[in-house]
Amino acid sequence: MNRPFFRLLTELSSRKWISRITGAFAQSGVSRLFIRRFAKLYGIPLKDAEKHVSEYRSLNEFFTRRLKPGLRPIHEHPDSLVSPVDALITGMGRIESGQLLRVKGQDYSVDELLNMSPRTVNYKHGYFFVLYLSPTDYHRIHAPASGAVLEKEHVPGKVYPVNDFGLTQMRRVLSRNERLITYIGHAFGEIAVVKVGAMNVSSIRYASANLPDRLERGGDLAYFEFGSTVVLLTESGIFTPREDLKLGSKVKMGEELGRLHEK
Template sequence: MAKSFFRLLTELSSRKSISRVTGAFAKSRFSRKLIPWFARTYGIRIEDAEKPVAGYRSLNDFFTRKLKPGLRPIDKAADIVVSPVDALITGMGTITDGHLVNVKGQDYTVGELLNRSPRVVNYRHGFYYVLYLSPTDYHRIHSPAGGKVLETEHIPGKVYPVNDFGLRHMKRVLSRNERLITYIQHDKGEIAVVKVGAMNVSSIQYAGPLPETIERGADLAYFEFGSTVVLLMENGTFTGRSDLKLGSKVKMGQTLGRLHDKA
């Protein structure tokens, strides 16, 4: 009964208008007083931030903070994919005939995640990661591989929570929520970086105008409050690290696996 009631409340509050209200406050100068409380509550290492707390104009400005140079080194080995974010791995595995199976008890299709893009065929037998960012995490998103930016797409949608409750008890939140997708072509194929909005997220923003080519680890986008990134690797082009599993924590710049010629 409690879960059903909370699910109903979540459905009612999943509209972008609610997120716009919370987002407007988080961007206001009045919210800056909450920064120390927010940092203490979520155990955020303020000493890692690029600027001192007093240098942030609002809670949102602090939340989308950059880090001091060198705190997230990018693995320099050739032909690898790095984590684009600091996150918890909440889903991973081989894509089977276009299906991502048992992501917190629910199945998804590549078609619904990518909004029926013609590029769906490239990922029907690829590999995926679902990377969840909690409020504690650094919230800027970086490029997982170097290459050519092929295409971008913004998909309007709901703003359901993407935490454990949302993924388990709300219906197919990864494919119903607002999404911003970037397709990147590397030497071995392509990667889809699917940025999924969430409750109290007023928007997902690109860090700046996208260049024609992007370097691995380059600043790509950021979330205004917590969310999730789904990475999709093209068919037969990727082998993941054997020591990573569901529940593993990864930092931006750490290796997820290696790219190779199509099998």
């Protein structure tokens, strides 16, 4: 494979106007004709959708669909940190002196990921998960823990792909792409939910126009329009991960990632 050539193509296709065109089509009524084909191509189980496939007015409306009640139970332990999404774990580990290490062969600093926020000091020795959503996955994002919304920030950026090619062949994609960051104040400390935009994602949207002051674990937070990634960060010293989780593990929204606790 000619990697420099593919990198060049990716650079050219990362322009926002291309994503806007793709997004405009996905939101059009014409796109509803492609829903069944799209679902078959990606193996999306139509029976899990909240509504019948014929009720979705566009491909985008289907893609951001809700699921039938009860399909994603929330882990019962009150101190569980749960996965905010259905995803593949493509990065995880301790944050070492403000560095997220070995994410597809690249290191990222908390400073750049959080856009030099003053809050970065809270995460210098925390824990991180990189959660990749493929087109097959359910694309709504939920609160990983209960707590107050401390702050939110929109960071403009590129729309490089966040799949395996993008993360390995492009430079520092997670901190160069558009991001929507939500800080949640749990009883034991802070959590940062970083929603990372991607190629053909026309936008990342909060689930409601006015984000509530408090979120309940498993409650609606946001959604992606097409596949992307969530980076989940916990404050230093407040989290112990499940021992059986590893790179390449698949997780469902509401599944326990580990336990939150006092420092």
